[in-house]
Amino acid sequence: MEERSAPLPYPGGWFCVGRVRDLPPGRLRTVRLMGEDVVLYRTGRGAVRAVGPHCPHLGAHFGAGGTVRGEDLVCPFHGFAFGPDGSCTGSPDGVRFRGSLARRHLCERDGMLFVWCAPGGGPEGGPPGWELPPPVGVRPLAWWSGEVVSHPQEVMENSVDFRHVRVLHGLDTRETAPPEAAGPLFTIHQRTTTRFPGLGAVSLEQPVTLVGLGMMRLVAELPQLGSGLRVWVLPTPVAPWRTGVRVAVTATAPLPGIGEVRAVDRAASWAALRATVRIIEQDRPVLAHKRYLAQPRLVPGERSIGLFRRWARQFYPEPAPGFHAEPVPGLRSEPQAGLRPGPDAAG
Structure with missing residues (x-):
């Protein structure tokens, strides 16, 4: 490959x-x-x-x-x-x-x-063009790493491909509002409905934020369960059309515990990690054999895929002329709150 x-x-x-x-x-x-x-x-x-x-x-x-x-x-x-x-x-x-x-x-x-x-790679990369967003305040309790025959953009695009989520993964996930762009950030608004024993159907509002093409971060609260969930999906290009993927998870469970990091939280984090990795494993063979189409034949309900691709152009060496100056139709843009051009992060 x-x-x-x-x-x-x-x-x-x-x-x-x-x-x-x-x-x-x-x-x-x-x-x-x-x-x-x-x-x-x-x-x-x-x-x-x-x-x-x-x-x-x-x-x-x-x-x-x-x-x-x-x-x-x-x-x-x-x-x-x-x-x-x-x-x-x-x-x-x-x-x-x-x-x-x-x-x-x-x-x-x-x-x-x-x-x-820097766009296009290179041994030093030049000064950072933007900073990562502030920390979420917790560190991951469960980790997984693997590799896919694909590109970071393809991995990230799955987060706005809601049709494949239903067909391939069997999840009832729906977009609740148009995505929002803020410079290197792209926020997706979605709701997942699932069933929990003793509670029936539970709807999880889970905004997903893409931070460039190197981080997908989900921050979700589950008030019905008294729990919280933080998930990071981290694609890293290691070779042409080969991407390392790391997944990190922190989950809190509504049970009493003792100590800084409760055993029950670790168990909940590993359970959430396994569910996330199962999705990646289902994607893996499709990504390995699919072809990237620069002009896909999108159907109704897939507008966010096109919006995502136009937003992603900014991360490449030669974006389309005037791309940054032109608004993206249908994409709500906000100021880059808390983000600014980055200094030398190496110190």
């Missing part, structure tokens, strides 16, 4: 590359992002960094034996050390040079690590 040409380029934006808890002080990890390795590490004082994988001296890969020593990342080949700002700070014999690491912009949010990518 890798050999086929990709009809969509890599999108720009923030993409999840792992969990905060998997990168304690002194730890180094290599992740794959847009066809390239990225090395993540955390210094002894807790600063987290994302850099290109190769030492600028003679090209050794930091992920193949490199170490973190205090605040420095140390090359495994000749021992050159690099500080948090990317500059060379020394070597075993005291020699230094002016070369520096290729740094990526990285931030931590809700227990997750995100790296900024």
Whole structure:
């Protein structure tokens, strides 16, 4: 499947590359992002960094034996050390040079690590064009990761394809209002009706917010059950038409518990995670064999798919001329409350 040409380029934006808890002080990890390795590490004082994988001296890969020593990342080949700002700070014999690491912009949010990518990819990505929204205030209690033969836009598009939700997943999910756009945010208003033992049919109002093409976030309250639900779906492009998908969930259950994180909440979170992953597993074979159609034959009731695609154009290297200046018919746009162009998130 890798050999086929990709009809969509890599999108720009923030993409999840792992969990905060998997990168304690002194730890180094290599992740794959847009066809390239990225090395993540955390210094002894807790600063987290994302850099290109190769030492600028003679090209050794930091992920193949490199170490973190205090605040420095140390090359495994000749021992050159690099500080948090990317500059060379020394070597075993005291020699230094002016070369520096290729740094990526990285931030931590809700227990997750995100790296900024410019439209079309590239080794450094340039300064972030926008910030991630504020944290929701809780960290995920259950995680899953997998891979699909697809593109982040295709994964995200499923959230506005309500017909497939009914046919493929058997869920009674309906759009309750037109979607809203606020710069890199796209909010979908929907209601899911399901049945719970002893309660009968329960309607769940669950606005879903897309944050660029790298995060889908659902925040739902279930007053009938006295529960709350937070779900993150995080597609990350790892190669042409191949996407890593992470799912994170925090659920609260209406039962008494003791301690900061109750066992009952963990159990509820894993139950909700399994339900979400089951949907992804049902999507997986369809995504692997479907063809992306730039001009699909949409039918009545599918207008939000077209609106989503027009909103998504902003994340690519060359959006249609005048796209940002022209309103999108039928799409309610609001100011980017709480969002602004991002500074160097790597600090």
